[in-house]
Amino acid sequence: MIEITDLSKVYEMGKVTVDALKNVTLSIKKGEFVGIMGASGSGKSTLLHMIGLLDTPTSGKILIGGIDVSTLTEQQKSRFRLKRLGYVFQDYALMPELTVEENVYLTSMVRGTSEKEYLSQTKEILTRVGLWHRHNALQSELSGGQQQRVSIARAVVNRPEILFADEPCANLDTESSRNVLDLFRQINHELQQTIVMVSHEEWHMEYFDRVIILRDGKIISDGPPVLHERTSTLQS
Template sequence: MIVAEDLTKVYTMGRVEVRALGGVSLEVAKGEFVGIMGASGSGKSTLLHILGLLDRPTTGAVTIDGTDVLSLSDHRRTLFRLNRLGYVFQDYALIGELTALENVYLTSLVRGDPKEEYLKKSTEILERVGLGDRIHHRQSELSGGEQQRVAIARALVNSPSILLADEPCANLDSQTSKSILDLFARLNEDLDQTIVMVSHEDWHKEYFCRVVTLRDGLIESVTECR
C-alpha cells in the first residue's frame, strides 16, 4: 500500500542545513495500524507529512497503491490527496464558523460531489464516530474530544485508502485519548482501515500492529506489537 524508499529531508535555515530525515525506508500494508514514534525532533511529523503528500522529500521515492506519487503534477497530487488520503491533526483544524456537519462535508463540496450524497455520507460518518446528536453544533460548543471526532469524521468521509494522524491525542486528557484510540482501533478492525499515526506516548503501543521508532532522522527499530 505504502512503499517509501530512502527518504531524506534537508531544510535550509539561512546558512545552516538541518537534516530532518537521513534515509528512511519502510512499507505499510493494507489494514495495518502503524505507529511512528520517537523523541521530539526525531523526524516523525516530517515523515508523516511526506507520506501524506503534504511535503516533498529532498531525495527518495514514495509509492501509494502502486502510484509513484512524487512524479504527479501539483494538480494530480491535490486530487490524489482529496480522493485517497485522510488527515487528522493534533489541533483539530476545524473551521469555527461551521457546524460539525459542515466541517465534515467541506472536502466533499470541494470535490464537487452531489449535495444529497455528501449530506448523507457526512451524517452517517458523524453517527459512526458517536456524534449523531451533535452534527449541528459549532466548534465552540464541542469538547476537545468531540472536536477531534469531527476531525476524524472529516478525514474518513471520502473513504480514504489511508488515514494519517499526527499526534491526534496531544491536546486531550488520558480518558479522552483512550476513547479516540478505541475509535481508531474499531475503524481499523471493522473497516480494515489502514492507519499511520505519529505518537510519543508509550501506552499507545497496545493499539498498534507495528511501531516504527525514529531517532535523529533514521529508523532505530521496528517492533511488532500484535
C-alpha cells in the same frame, strides 16, 4: 500500499543544515495501524508529512498504490490528497463558523459528491463516532475530545485509502485520548482502514499493529509493539 525507498529530507535554516530524514526505507500494508514514534526532533512528523504529500522529500521515492507520487505536479498532488488520503491533526483544524455536519461534508462538496450522497455519508459517519446528536453544534460548543472526533469523521467520510494522524491526542486528557484511540481502532478493524499515526506516548503502543521508532532521522526499530521492551528506547 505504501513503499518508501531511501527517503531523505534536508532543511536549510540560514547557515544551518538539518538532516530531518536519512535514507529511510519501509513499506506499509493495506489495513495496518502503524505508529511512528520517537523523541522530539527524531523526524517522525517529517516522515508523516512526506508520505502524506504535505511536504516534498529532498531525495528518495514514495509509491502509494503503485503510483510514484514524487512525479506528480502540485495540482495532481492536491487531487490525490483530496480523493485518496485523509488527515487528522492535533489542532483539529475545524472551521469555527460551520456546524459539525458542515465541517464533515465540506470536503465531499469540494470533490463534487452529490448532496444526497454527502448528507447520507455524513450522517452515517457522525453516527459511527457518536456525534450525530451534535450535528448542528458549532466548534465552540464542543469539548476537545468531541472536536477531535469531528475531525476524524471528516477525514474518513470519503473512505480514504490511508488515514494520517499527526499527534491527534496531543491536546487531550487521558480519557479523551483513549476515546479517540478506541475510535481509530474501531475504524481500523471495521472498515479495514489503513492508519499511520505519529505519537510520543508510550501507552499508545497498545493500539498499534506495528511500531516504527525513529532517532535522528533514521529507523532504529520496526515491528510489533512490546511495551516493556520499548520504554527505554523511546526515552533514550
